[in-house]
Amino acid sequence: MAKWDDCIDGQRLHPESLMMGYGYRPEWSEGAAKSPIFQTSTFVFESAEAGKAYFELALGKRDPEPGEKAGLIYSRLNNPDLEIAEDRLTLWEQADDAALFKSGMAAISTTMWTFLRPGDVVLAGEPIYGGTDHILSGLLPEFGIDVVRFGASDTEDDVEAKLAETSGNLAMVLVETPANPTNDLFDVAMCARVARRRRTEDRPVPVAVDNTFLGPLFQRPLDHGADIVLYSATKYLGGHSDLIAGAALGAAPLLREIKAMRTFLGTMTSPFTGWLLMRSLETLDLRMRRQQDNAQRVAAFLAEHPKVAAVRYLGLLDAGDPQYELYKRQCLGPGGMISFEVHGGEPEAFRFLDALRLVKLAVSLGGTESLVEHPATMTHAEAPADEKAAIGVTPALVRLSVGVEHPDDLVLDLGQALDAV
Numbered sequence: 001m002a003k004w005d006d007c008i009d010g011q012r013l014h015p016e017s018l019m020m021g022y023g024y025r026p027e028w029s030e031g032a033a034k035s036p037i038f039q040t041s042t043f044v045f046e047s048a049e050a051g052k053a054y055f056e057l058a059l060g061k062r063d064p065e066p067g068e069k070a071g072l073i074y075s076r077l078n079n080p081d082l083e084i085a086e087d088r089l090t091l092w093e094q095a096d097d098a099a100l101f102k103s104g105m106a107a108i109s110t111t112m113w114t115f116l117r118p119g120d121v122v123l124a125g126e127p128i129y130g131g132t133d134h135i136l137s138g139l140l141p142e143f144g145i146d147v148v149r150f151g152a153s154d155t156e157d158d159v160e161a162k163l164a165e166t167s168g169n170l171a172m173v174l175v176e177t178p179a180n181p182t183n184d185l186f187d188v189a190m191c192a193r194v195a196r197r198r199r200t201e202d203r204p205v206p207v208a209v210d211n212t213f214l215g216p217l218f219q220r221p222l223d224h225g226a227d228i229v230l231y232s233a234t235k236y237l238g239g240h241s242d243l244i245a246g247a248a249l250g251a252a253p254l255l256r257e258i259k260a261m262r263t264f265l266g267t268m269t270s271p272f273t274g275w276l277l278m279r280s281l282e283t284l285d286l287r288m289r290r291q292q293d294n295a296q297r298v299a300a301f302l303a304e305h306p307k308v309a310a311v312r313y314l315g316l317l318d319a320g321d322p323q324y325e326l327y328k329r330q331c332l333g334p335g336g337m338i339s340f341e342v343h344g345g346e347p348e349a350f351r352f353l354d355a356l357r358l359v360k361l362a363v364s365l366g367g368t369e370s371l372v373e374h375p376a377t378m379t380h381a382e383a384p385a386d387e388k389a390a391i392g393v394t395p396a397l398v399r400l401s402v403g404v405e406h407p408d409d410l411v412l413d414l415g416q417a418l419d420a421v
Contacts, residue, residue, distance in 0.1 A: 015091040019282045023087035028080075037275045038080045043072035060260060077263050081274030088281050089237075089247055092216035093229060097255035099248045099262055100274060104212065104232025105131045106267040107246030111208055111228060112172070114261040118144035121168040123159070123194065125175035125186045126151055127391040129210065129232075130380045132176065151391075152177075152184035153322070159194055170198045176210035177219075177330075181339050181375040181399040182392045183312045185323050188330060192225025206254055212236070212366070217288045218333035227254055235366030236336075239280045239287050245269045287368060287404060291336030294410060295402040301411045302340050307418045309396065312339040336402045337365060339375075346395035348421045349374055353398065355420035358405065358413040365401035370410060372400045 006013055006022065024035045045051035054071035056062050058078075064070070072078055086098040101107040112135065116122060124136050126149040136147045146168050150159050163170060173195050177186040188209055195205040208228040209221035212235050221229050231237055233245035246269075248258050262268050299313040315334030317324045327334075342348045353361050359370040363379055373379060375393050383393070402410065 015088075016285045018091050019088055019284070022091065023084040035081060035084055035275065035278060038075075038271050040075065040079075040271075042074050045071075058263075060256070075271065076266055076268065079268075079271050079274065081271040081278070082268060085274045085277045085281070086247075088278065089216075089249060092284075093220045093222050093249060095222060095229065095249035095255075096252040097250070097259075099255055099259050100233070100269045100277070101246035101248070101262065101267050102269050102273075103244050104129075104210075104230070104234060104246035107230050107232075107248050108132055108174075108210070109135060110262050110265055110267045111230060111248055111258055112140070112174075113265070114258050115172045115204070115206060116140070116143075116145050117171070119168050120171035121146045121148060121163070121166050123148050123150065123163065123170060123173045123191075125149075125177070125179065127179045127182055127184065127380075127393065128174075128176045129180045129212075130382055132174075132210070133380075134382060136174075152179065152186050156190050156193065159190070163194070169203065170195070170205055171203065172205065173207040174210075175208075176212070177221075178213045178314065178335070178337065180213065181379065181397065183213075183314060183337060183339055184392075185314075185326050185330065187326055188221045188224040188226050192227075195227075196225075204254065206250075213337050214331060214333070214335045217285060218292070218335050219331050222250065224330055227251060228258075233277060234364060236288055236291075237280060237284065237366075238277060239284065239366060239368060241364060241367035241369065241371075243273050243276045243280075245273050245277060288336065290404045291366075291402050292333055294404065294407045295336040295338055296334065297407040298400070298402055298410055298414065299338050301414065302338065305415070305418055307343050307421045309341040309343045312392075313337075338400045338402060340398055340400070341394060341396040342398065342418070342421050344396055344421065346374075346376070349396050349398055352417050352421050355417035356413055357416070358409055359400070359417075365399075367401070368404045370401060370403035370405060372398060375399050 029036050054073050057064055057070040082100050086100055089098040124147055140147055146166055148162050173191045175186040191207045195207045199205045206227040208230055209226045210230045211221055212232045228248055228250040231247040233247045296315050299316055302308045303311045314327055317327050342352050359372050362371050363373045375397055376395050380393050
């Protein structure tokens with residue numbers, strides 16, 4: 001990352017400052033202060049030798065020379081808007097490299113296809129986002145890939161015992177933490193220890209962490225032993241409910257493999273989406289901190305309300321909770337996601353949802369506006385009833401993504417909607 005100006009008088013600048021120009025030079029585009037949208041499918045080579053060198057790097061025929069970077073070839077391989085946004089994404093978590101995708105599911109599935117083959121085993125946390133769960137439960141077994149599931153309360157010995165019951169080789173560990181929609185935390189360091197015991201020179205067994213709920217401000221899995229960090233960039237990274245994108249970050253060798261798979265699957269995002277993400281990253285810190293402040297206020301209100309049976313919010317964990325120590329060790333803040341149960345069941349939850357006036361009833365999360373949904377019949381509708389019950393997705397559960405509105409207004413709206421229950 002020294003290829004860009006990121007210091008003043010030897011002092012490294014913070015990501016909040018570097019978001020304004022890192023990875024881009026105005027002289028490239030007639031002095032434009034912001035990067036333009038490079039809406040082109042192909043790029044002209046300076047010479048035939050240059051084109052040859054670009055393809056050698058792109059196809060992995062040789063390693064780059066010191067300071068050498070792959071040149072622009074074709075927007076399915078690389079594009080300035082993608083590369084600039086990817087460079088900026090690496091700053092928050094000090095990752096070697098990043099890759100942008102058409103969606104969060106494109107990032108997750110491309111990463112899986114990069115490292116999983118028939119006969120392999122993937123160790124996966126439960127609960128997990130519904131789309132990811134569909135791949136794990138419905139798709140991977142069709143390709144001869146075994147899936148071993150474990151819960152947030154399982155110990156390292158529990159996980160080892162479950163893996164001992166399988167005949168295949170562990171090829172990947174995948175967790176979402178905090179988990180969607182329950183806010184359960186998974187121990188990234190424990191997952192890394194399990195993976196390390198099975199790594200060989202030709203089998204990396206990467207630990208991939210879906211960091212959508214907290215990252216990159218309030219949790220940095222790479223610091224705790226993860227190898228790959230995954231995002232639905234649609235959510236907090238995009239932050240305005242106006243784009244669909246995904247991201248993967250991590251060590252250069254692993255990202256090189258993921259980007260190669262992305263090239264041939266064609267799962268990269270568009271130049272316009274890359275440009276929109278650049279815009280969004282400039283305000284990421286401001287948005288996420290305001291959302292967290294609002295969520296703390298809302299969670300405290302819900303926890304005291306007589307029509308709320310339970311609140312699941314990381315900011316309400318105390319020393320008596322079994323996940324408290326993990327939260328203090330692994331997280332930098334509680335974030336803006338709250339799940340809570342109203343007294344009753346689905347009819348009471350629906351009455352609450354239908355009575356809201358400021359908070360919007362819609363799936364997705366992380367936008368500037370507050371969004372609420374009913375996991376059991378919406379984002380996790382595919383899961384069988386017994387599985388939903390086992391992971392805490394009850395008919396009374398509501399998931400709330402807190403936005404940047406005035407907290408008094410959010411409390412007012414939630415209060416009047418609870419009155420309808």
